[in-house]
Amino acid sequence: MAYPYAHEKEVRVLSKHFGEPEARTVEGWKARGGYEALKKALEMSPDEVIEIVKNSGLRGRGGAGFPTGLKWSFMPKDSGKPHYLLCNADESEPGTFKDREILRWTPHQLIEGCLIAAYAIRAQHVYIYCRGEFFEASAVLARAIEEAYEAGLCGEDILGSGTRIDVSIHLGAGAYICGEETGLMNSLEGRRGQPRVKPPFPAAVGAFGMPTTINNVETLSAVGHIVKHGADWYRQWGTEKSPGTKLFCVSGHVRKPGNYELPLGFPLRELIEDVCGGMRDGRALKAVIPGGSSVPILSAEECEACTLDYEGVIEAGSMLGCASVIVMDETTDIVHQVRRMAQFYAHESCGQCTPCREGSAWVTKILQRIEEGRGCEEDLDTLMEVTEQMTGTTICVLSDSVAAPVQSSIRKFRDEYLALIRRGERVGAA
Ligand SMILES: Cc1cc2nc3c(=O)[nH]c(=O)nc-3n(C[C@H](O)[C@H](O)[C@H](O)COP(=O)(O)O)c2cc1C
Numbered sequence: 448m449a450y451p452y453a454h455e456k457e458v459r460v461l462s463k464h465f466g467e468p469e470a471r472t473v474e475g476w477k478a479r480g481g482y483e484a485l486k487k488a489l490e491m492s493p494d495e496v497i498e499i500v501k502n503s504g505l506r507g508r509g510g511a512g513f514p515t516g517l518k519w520s521f522m523p524k525d526s527g528k529p530h531y532l533l534c535n536a537d538e539s540e541p542g543t544f545k546d547r548e549i550l551r552w553t554p555h556q557l558i559e560g561c562l563i564a565a566y567a568i569r570a571q572h573v574y575i576y577c578r579g580e581f582f583e584a585s586a587v588l589a590r591a592i593e594e595a596y597e598a599g600l601c602g603e604d605i606l607g608s609g610t611r612i613d614v615s616i617h618l619g620a621g622a623y624i625c626g627e628e629t630g631l632m633n634s635l636e637g638r639r640g641q642p643r644v645k646p647p648f649p650a651a652v653g654a655f656g657m658p659t660t661i662n663n664v665e666t667l668s669a670v671g672h673i674v675k676h677g678a679d680w681y682r683q684w685g686t687e688k689s690p691g692t693k694l695f696c697v698s699g700h701v702r703k704p705g706n707y708e709l710p711l712g713f714p715l716r717e718l719i720e721d722v723c724g725g726m727r728d729g730r731a732l733k734a735v736i737p738g739g740s741s742v743p744i745l746s747a748e749e750c751e752a753c754t755l756d757y758e759g760v761i762e763a764g765s766m767l768g769c770a771s772v773i774v775m776d777e778t779t780d781i782v783h784q785v786r787r788m789a790q791f792y793a794h795e796s797c798g799q800c801t802p803c804r805e806g807s808a809w810v811t812k813i814l815q816r817i818e819e820g821r822g823c824e825e826d827l828d829t830l831m832e833v834t835e836q837m838t839g840t841t842i843c844v845l846s847d848s849v850a851a852p853v854q855s856s857i858r859k860f861r862d863e864y865l866a867l868i869r870r871g872e873r874v875g876a877a
């Protein structure tokens with residue numbers, strides 16, 4: 448069964464077996480070369496595994512793009528304490544829908560990556576923290592974990608290596624903030640899902656007070672392929688600083704929205720015009736949010752030369768984030784969209800930090816007033832000032848995530864705000 452909208456320019460490493468129900472079973476996964484990487488890893492030392500991942504240049508796919516091998520190397524080598532690996536399967540960033548596809552189509556790809564990562568960081572337990580609304584995906588994953596235990600791939604003495612690694616699922620209850628790594632740890636421990644002040648960092652004091660590494664589903668899913676084929680093989684795609692392939696979640700006003708796996712560094716315009724079949728109804732491109740709703744908006748002009756790697760998107764004026772590309776055409780009401788995003792963050796703020804709790808609520812109210820034609824020009828200065836105070840001043844970056852779309856939209860689409868303020872006119876109705 449072909450996965451919807453497969454495109455010839457895709458390089459399908461992680462998504463190769465999407466759409467194949469047999470790939471969900473342990474036997475089906477083995478028949479596709481699965482668990483060979485785990486066997487190979489167990490024959491190496493944990494540090495050798497870390498070295499391969501370091502050399503591959505793999506960067507975290509959960510949003511920040513932090514080098515994975517380097518993160519693993521922060522874990523103590525002989526702490527004498529239990530170590531934990533947390534797999535972040537909370538996937539709640541607006542515009543993001545890639546991790547759920549890995550979970551529901553290739554759960555063993557993730558389990559294998561988790562086992563290898565756990566071995567490398569000397570963890571005895573993996574918790575996969577899965578968004579509670581993923582009913583189908585979490586059921587598929589639970590079944591796959593059961594099968595992996597039955598096949599001797601998890602638990603005591605995996606593959607006769609003498610290594611013990613347990614894997615369990617923990618279902619979240621739908622709070623966006625529990626996707627933030629330390630909020631996730633609190634939630635896992637049964638506490639209120641609020642981010643922790645860092646330092647201490649998770650590698651020193653993480654889940655249950657023990658050394659912990661946390662990685663995204665897509666990051667961990669790439670690990671098996673890297674260990675099996677080597678760092679150079681992975682580096683054949685992407686750029687020097689952003690190697691490998693990446694799942695791009697494209698939504699909005701394109702003809703063929705969906706998940707596309709492409710080499711990092713792929714041109715944004717080519718993604719829209721070619722891979723996604725162009726703009727819907729032949730309309731003109733107005734703006735793109737390239738990395739999920741937490742990053743600055745790019746104008747159509749800024750999209751022209753933008754390449755989709757971590758550095759390329761920064762150069763264009765935004766961030767790659769988790770590569771969730773939200774495409775907006777000329778009919779889009781930017782103020783309306785930004786207000787909806789701010790409202791989302793105001794709702795999801797955990798309330799610990801004043802700039803975030805108060806700022807996100809007030810920003811939403813001001814945007815709403817402007818949207819309804821009751822704003823004034825000074826509101827734009829107030830929005831810039833308030834969001835400035837929300838940046839870099841809080842425990843986690845949810846607060847910055849409100850500031851990014853508000854500030855970038857005022858800078859790039861000021862005329863739309865002014866039209867609403869002066870004449871109460873809205874641009875488009877989307
Ligand atoms: C508010 C907020 C929400 C987040 N949500 C997610 C999420 O749903 N999934 C995820 O993998 N990372 C999320 N992150 C990033 C995690 O904190 C963390 O950086 C990531 O899981 C690390 O994995 P990686 O190094 O493999 O990217 C979020 C961060 C913030 C600040």
Ligand code: SF4
Binds near residue numbers: 797800804841846
């Ligand atoms: S920035 Fe917001 S979400 Fe993050 S810890 Fe502070 S109040 Fe909570």
